[in-house]
Amino acid sequence: MRTLVHTVRFRLTLWYALVLSSVLSAAGALTYALVSYQLVRHHDAALMEAATEVGRVLSTQADCEQLTETQRRELDRIGHVILFHELAGAGRVFYRSPGSSEVTSAIDHRGHLQEARFEMVPGPSGALRIYSRPYRSRAGRPGLIHVVESLGEITDLLASLRVALLLMAPLAVVLSAASGYWLAGRALAPVDQVTSLARDIEASQLSRRLPVPRARDEIGRLVETFNQMIARLEASFDAMKRFTADASHELRGPLATMRGAIDIVLAQPRDAEEYRRVLASVGEDVDRLRSIAEDLLVLARADSGRIRVERLPVRLDVVASELAESFAAAANLQGRSLAVRCDEPVVLLGDERWLHQLVFNLLDNAVKFSNPGSEDGSAQVTIEVRRAEGVARLEITNPGPGIPPEALDHMFERFYRADGARPYRGAEGFGLGLAIASWIVEAHGGTIAARNRTEGGVAVSVTFPAS
Structure with a gap:
């Protein structure tokens, strides 16, 4: 499990799932908000249309409080309508649609509303959406028109939408993550092949190269770059081998000369002049070795970047x-x-x-x-x-x-x-x-x-x- 967690395939799938979850969450929230907004907007348009119809019915009488039977039948047909007249700063109901008595207590009875408004209030059976609009009768008496409608149907629709989104989003993430894991495996399979082949190349096999795939994609460029790196390593190894062999050869010459001269001198007693000649020859070889060592030291320090060059x-x-x-x-x-x-x-x-x-x-x-x-x-x-x-x-x-x-x-x-x-x-x-x-x-x-x-x-x- 630990090995799986540290694979590129797993990390790609995890990132894909996280990004998809974020996108689906944002899309779900936006969808829910738009649907809720459109439902309420459609509901409000119906309330405004009903209030306009109420105003038309009331305009047929000079004193709206004296409703005719025809007016009452038309108002009953419209829906939940409650009418108030202002009396000494308070409102008095003079009409209430059938079945709307339970929502009357939730409505503001004051009659001094200056402009139309929407509000949402709790009701006995759930939230109520109320559209209130001031009016003035032909006799000059101010009043309020309240058109009320329950939001129960909208609430049920939104609840169903929430359940659908909460169930579908995780399922979509799981299915997409599984598909992404499979696709990542297919996409990274050439990388595994390159890794396996590269693992088999040892220092003694730097002449080998990885087969370049036909597709000129990222994997192809990776293989070409890897082959170029192997070529540079091969050149460096060859140069190092030549350098080691040449250095050994250059050092072996003076050492062999010194050893031969010393062996000859030690083979039998010599006079002082012979010893001086041999020692002088050995001294020349020592100078050669020192010169080689100094040059090698300069190059080694240069390769490691330890030589400071003034400007x-x-x-x-x-x-x-x-x-x-x-x-x-x-x-x-x-x-x-x-x-x-x-x-x-x-x-x-x-x-x-x-x-x-x-x-x-x-x-x-x-x-x-x-x-x-x-x-x-x-x-x-x-x-x-x-x-x-x-x-x-x-x-x-x-x-x-x-x-x-x-x-x-x-x-x-x-x-x-x-x-x-x-x-x-x-x-x-x-x-x-x-x-x-x-x-x-x-x-x-x-x-x-x-x-x-x-x-x-x-x-x-x-x-x-x-x-």
Whole structure:
């Protein structure tokens, strides 16, 4: 029972029954009020017509108190009629229809009524409806005409109507709720099927998809959205698997090298110089591990949103120039040169620390993966910073064989290295620098893209909203 109460089907049926009950209650009350109003209105019209007829009969005599036999017969035919004349502020009955003596006591005998009115008073056999109208005889004597009719018939009709409404409304609600429960079950049956199929999909089966129904309704859109979500989960799981495998591979290399060097040294006694050489090699591997760990930590903190990015004015051209000077000496040793092109100050709102890291990573990657030139530094890596169309643009180009077209879209993924891209002279990379650069650009509301140049090499373009 508890499970049934918490189902959408039950809640829909309950809400449907509540709404229907409210509607039927309002409709029943309105129907009862309208029927009651129309019955009383019809009854009042008959009383007014009778009073008009009484006035016509009385107008044939100068002194109404002296009624002729003809007048009395006509008044007797009309119904319950009671006539008063005013005497010293009180009323005196001078005519009463046959059978109306029991209602005389319920009528106000005062004769000073100024205008016609309806009233309802209790009578010996139930409620009475009275229409009272003042009149003045041809002799000038004031009086009152009272036409009285019992409301017993109307009361009985309304009582029957109340019973019918009270019996039919609950029955209609029960039947409608049962029908609504059945219809809700039919409507939600596809949802149960989707739930059952989705429950069978496990982490190892993310390639499966739910069958999309032919009807392009809410259920169809739900299934399509669910399939899209599974596709995103599959892509995330695959990326996580690749990330884990690549991280394990990158960490395994330095660890294996360190372990091998230590085992060789410990295999037999060595001189001090040999120990220093091995320890220096181990130190280099430790630096590699630390660099990988720091990069992974940056990406992990970025994924969790725990890195705060400041929004302060930063001269992007100054950052690029300073880093170009830092890289110049190392680039010249490898037969490369660096050139900075910037004609004006380029300011954007950002975090100088992370923008510095962005330019560093892009320059480091450009120098590593460029062809060496001659001793005069003919292989040139260029850094261009400019403002164009309301954006700050940074572009770094390097000479070289370029990147396979199918790899361009994956350059900024973690641990990704294209098959055709190899660092020069053993320069090593971990495949994390461009991933960090991509995050920095995204955190600053910018875009980053790579393309192969027609003259050879690769150009990485970054755009930011200008300050």
